[in-house]
Structures are given as C-alpha cells and as structure tokens.
Amino acid sequence: MRIRSLGVIDDAVVELSPGFTAVTGETGAGKTMVVTSLGLLLGGRADPALVRIGARKAVVEGRISLPDAAPAAARAEEAGAELDDGALLVSRTVSAEGRSRAHLGGRSVPVGLLAEIADELVAVHGQTDQQGLLKPARQRQALDRYAGDAVGKPLTAYAAAYRRLRAVTAELDEITTRARERAQEADLLRFGLDEVAAVEPRPGEDTELAAEAERLGHAEALAAAATAAHAALAGNPEDPEGVDAGTLVAGAHRVLDAVRAHDPALSALADRMSEIGILLADVGGELAGYADDLDADPLRLAAVEERRAALTQLVRKYGTPAPGEDGAEGVTAVLAWAEQAAARLTELDGDDDRLGELTAERDALHLELARSARELTEARTEAAARFAAAVTEELASLAMPHARVTFDVRQHEDPDGVEIDGRTLACGPTGADEVELLLAPHPGAPPRPIAKGASGGELSRVMLAVEVVFAGTDPVPTYLFDEVDAGVGGKAAVEIGRRLARLARSAQVVVVTHLPQVAAFADRQLLVEKTDDGSVTRSGVQILDGEDRVRELSRMLAGQEDSETARAHAEELLATARSEP
DSSP states (O other), X not given: OEEEEETTEEEEEOOOOSSEEEEEOOTTSXXXXXXXXXXXXXXXXXXXXXXXXXXXEEEEEEEEEOOTTOHHHHHHHHTTOOOBTTEEEEEEEEETTSOEEEEETTEEEOHHHHHHHHHHHXXXXXXXXXXXXXXXXXXHHHHHHHHTHHHHHHHHHHHHHHHHHHHHHHHHHHHHHTXXXXXXXXXXXHHHHHHHHHHOOOTTHHHHHHHHHHHHHTHHHHHHHHHHHHHHHHOOTTOTTOOOHHHHHHHHHHHHHHHGGGOHHHHHHXXXXXXXXXXXXXXXXXXXXXXXXXXXXXXXXHHHHHHHHHHHHHHHHHSSOOTTOXXXXXXXXXXXXXXXXXXXXXXXXXXXXXXXXXXXXXXXXHHHHHHHHHHHHHHHHHHHHHHHHHHHHHHHTTTOTTOEEEEEEEOOEEEEEEEETTEEEOOBTTBSOEEXXXXXXXXXXXXXXXXXXXXXXXXXXXXXXXXXXXXXXXXXXXXXXXXXXXTOOHHHHHHHHHHHHHHTTTXXXXXEOSOHHHHTTOSEXXXXXXXXXXXXXXXXXXXXXXXXXXXXXXXXXXXXXTOHHHHHHHHHHHHHHHTOO
8 A cells, every 4th residue: 555645644655464464653653544544445534634734635545455256356347447467456536625536446436436345355443443332232233243144134024014114104193193184175175076077067168168259249240241251252142233352353364264375374374363263252152151150149148158157166266276386277277186186085085994904004014023023132132142152252362261241132111112922112123122232351240331341451352352253254354453452451462462363364454553562463563653854744654674673662662662671572572473373
C-alpha cells in the first residue's frame, strides 16, 4: 500500500506481511493514518480534513492478492476491473475540496463497490467496535452471525411474517377506527350514484343537447336564411322574371360550350363552369331540404333545456376536476366519477368481509410468528452455548484461564404480544429474544454483563476472543486490529501476541499496537516515525529488521532505545516469539 499526502504522512509505502504485521510508533506519529488508509481502500468515508496541509489531494493505492476463485474477484470483473496476475489494484483519491474518487483494476467505480468487496476480504476490529459490542443489540447480531443458517433461515421466515402481520394489523386498525367515517363516505357515494342513475347521462350528451338547443332557439332565422339562399341559387317560383345564380351559370356555360372547340384553355373553363352549376344545384337542393326539415317546436326546446339543466346539476356536483388536476369535463367526467365511486363503494361495502379475511389472516400470522420465534429461540440458545464455550476456550489462551462467558437469551412478557408456549411475549423485528453477553472473570464471581463486569484489559481480550471465534466460522483473508490490546500488559499481552500469531497462520493479520509483547510475535514490524525539520512535520513508514527492531522494542518497553536492560528484554521477547511452534 502506498500513502501520499494523508495527515502527517507525506509519502510512504507500507509492505504488509502475508502473515502477522505489527504497526508501531510513538503516540502522534501517524499510526492511525495507516488504519485510515486501509479504511479508504475499503470504501470508508472520505474526510477532506485528512488531506495533508498544502496538498491538493490525498492518494492511497493498494495491491490486494486474491484467493483463487474469490467471489470478490468475480464481482470486480463484473464491474470491468482487470486482475494483475491474480491481484487487484485499488486506489482512492480524496481532494482538499472533499471530492472522492475510487478506481478498481484500472476502472473508475463507485465507492460503494469497494465497501462491498471489502466485506469479503477484510474484517476490521477497533476500539469503537468494542464499544459497539457492549450493546445487547450488537451482541444479538454477533450471535446470529455466528449461528449462520441455523438462525438465518428461521429469522428470514420470521421477518417476512412479522412485516406482513404489521401490515395486516395496520389495515385492521384503519378499518375499525375509521368505521364511522367510512360509513359516511359510503352513504355519500351511494347518494351520488343514485342521482347519476336517475338522470342516466350518455357520453357526449351535453355537447349534443347544446347544439340542438342553439338550433331550436334560432329556428325561424335559420329557416328564413335557408329559404332566401335557396331562392338566390335556384330561383323563386313566385317571381318568374327574377334572375337566379343557377340560370346565370347555365347561360355562361352554354356560351363557353359553343366555342370550346377552338381553344383548350376555354374548354377547361367551360368544364369548370359545368361543375359550378352542378354544385349550385346540389347546395340548392340541400337548402330546400334543410328549410323543410327545420322544426321550430317550442315544446322540444323546453324539453332540451330541462334535460340540459339536469345534466348541468350533475356536472356541477360530480364532473368538475379538482383544482390543479387535469382530466375529462362535463358528462364524461361525471361518468368517470360514477365508475370510480362504484368501485370505492364496493370496497367500503365489503368492509365486513374484509374484516373477516384480515382477522383470519392475522390469527394465522400469529401462529406462524410464534412458530418461527420458537425456532429462533431454540437456534439461538443452542448457538449461544457453542459460542460462549468457544469464547471461554479462547480466553484461557489469553491469560484468563478461569473466566467464563455465557449468553443470557431471555424474553419479556407483553399483554399485546404473541402467545408462545403459553406465554404472551413481546416480539420485535428480530424475534422475541433479548441477548446479552455475560462474563464471570473468576470462580465465584456471578456472571454480569460485560459492560459492567469486565475491566478495560478484560474487555479487550473478550472482544479479541470473539473476533478469533468468528475467524473460525466466517473466515476472511485479512484481519485488522486497531489497538484492541488497550488496557492490557504483562503476561496477558504476551498471550495476545501468541494468539494473534496463531491466527496469522491461516490469515493475514495487521495489528496497530503499543505493546512490545504483541509486536515481538509479528512476522514483520513496521515503524511509523515522525520527523520535524523545524518548519514541516512529516511521518514515514519503514520495515524494522535486526538491530532496528530491537531498538524499537526497547523503546516500547522502557522508553529508552539504548538501555541495555531494555535491549536484553527485547531480545528475549523476540527469542520467545521465534521459539513458538
């Protein structure tokens, strides 16, 4: 991993051992930046405040060796990344303005993809995780994770039943609490539908009646106009001497037709004149028919206006779109409202049937939820015994030979809960169980919640034991421990180093530590060292070997790199670590 312009680190290359790597250095030297760099490569949140003062951006680049057929490799290739001889190249850039970019295998990718892949590659455990695991909810999550499918399958079934039960209960409550409102709504809909049914409007009827009313209201004027137009076109029988348009056009056609043979242009005009005569005759005939058919019946006009008034009343009540809404208007809108109202009325009238259906479904879901909750409790109780035994066994190798870890899997009664085995229990989204990790640090001590019953050093070892147990059931290639040995010293520190070294036989382990007893067991020790030339402070990372490693362990032991006693103790620690089988 290469780190540039991140915090106090100007430019450093971090070469991690495939086994156990310890990162050490003085307080404030920048060890946290190594962890932060790994976090950025793993899709962690980018903070522009991390960019080194004076730099435009911070850059972290890493090369991750992937196991054969690793799901992470397949997921990366799906995103267009290319592997480099079985390794994945990852980079993350954070600008001083806060912009963040991620690249995977030479391709720009969303930061979320790095986090998705990281879940399969690295398990990070720090002091914040310790605080999180003090909460019973996180302890239940840890137990469920350890149990795997034994809890996962009934939990999936339980969660589905729980979600459906909540939906059914909410609908039941809505129907019953709003019964009066729904009855009033049904009455209003029924009244409106009766009004519409009494009038029986037809689609487009209002438009048709408006046109008919307009025609009937002006019948005399329309008839007079049609008669006068007909006389002008076809002549007036009462005025034989009068001249009409038809006669004039016919005369014009005869004159042109007599000489049409002498000029094609004039012949064409004669043909057009003939067409005009035919058109005039047709229009005249239609005008005569129109005048004869026009009925100036005042009774019909009154009937039309009465029908229009009835339709207008319906439109005013049920056919006007709500403000801001687009849609049909007039009778068409009334008919659309009636269709929707009928459907809603059917729904409201079916409340009694729906209540029966929902009540039956609720009762069935209670039984299903009780069955799934019972299976969950049984699976968690069985897994809790195994998990607690495994953690207790790990604590024995971490200088807590008499400590005993147990899980308290309990339920609480609730009169509004679900009946399970004769008890009415409170049920939440994850079951009826409350899970709490208990620790009895020595014989005779009563088991107490680890938040209350463990000292700082004991808590660190309990959390480490939990992580090691997880490593055996849900392994990932790399484990990062950030100062999880806080509050530990002496023999306990040696045992932590020894246990991490054993874990490193099957996985890559990176530990940020202040303890020389832990660092001595590492296959590789990295020193984060700060330098100050009076104007600029920067940190670098170097691999420690031979004399340099002895000096650093001496500093960690006694604060004095050149102390002969400290050097002897450091060499003894290294010899002890190397002699481990």
